[in-house]
Amino acid sequence: MADEPASLFPDMDFSDIEDIGNIEGIPSEKKWTYVIDFEKRCLVLEDDGRPRKTKTYKEYVIQTAMRILNTERFQYAIFDEAIGVEKSEWPAWEDIEIKRDAEEALEAHSEIEKAEVLHMERIENKLRMGIRIVGVSATVEVEVKWPNEAG
Helix, strand or coil: CCCCCCCCCCCCCCCCCCCCCCHHHHHHHHHCCCEEECCCCCCCCCCCCCEECCCCHHHHHHHHHHHHHHHHHHCCCCCCCCCCCHHHHHHHHCHHHHHHHHHHHHHCCCCCCEEEEEEEEECCCCCEEEEEEEECEEEEEEEEEEEEECC
């Protein structure tokens, strides 16, 4: 066929994986996710209109961490209780409780061995955290900001 349009869905070969539901069998360095712009709350698109995938393991860990930290725990039926943080409760919490919530939520993910909040700052209704994340194959530091969600 002449110039068929490219599919929005990736062609994936799972023949070397015994259990497709078990992503733990995929080497960490090969894992990817779609890139989300968390400030604009939308997928980042390539020039051809397809969603952009992470290109490195470090980018994968950062995107995974941001997804966890921007998901309200217990809000979505598709996630179990280990996914997300309790952001709606943060305004009434002490800083130490917020740090613990963020670290525990990150460490619940199989690719994250250790998460440490390095610094945290509240200004009016905004919250900013610097976090060191030790992943299975790399360590990254990320700065996370939440406007209008914690105070």
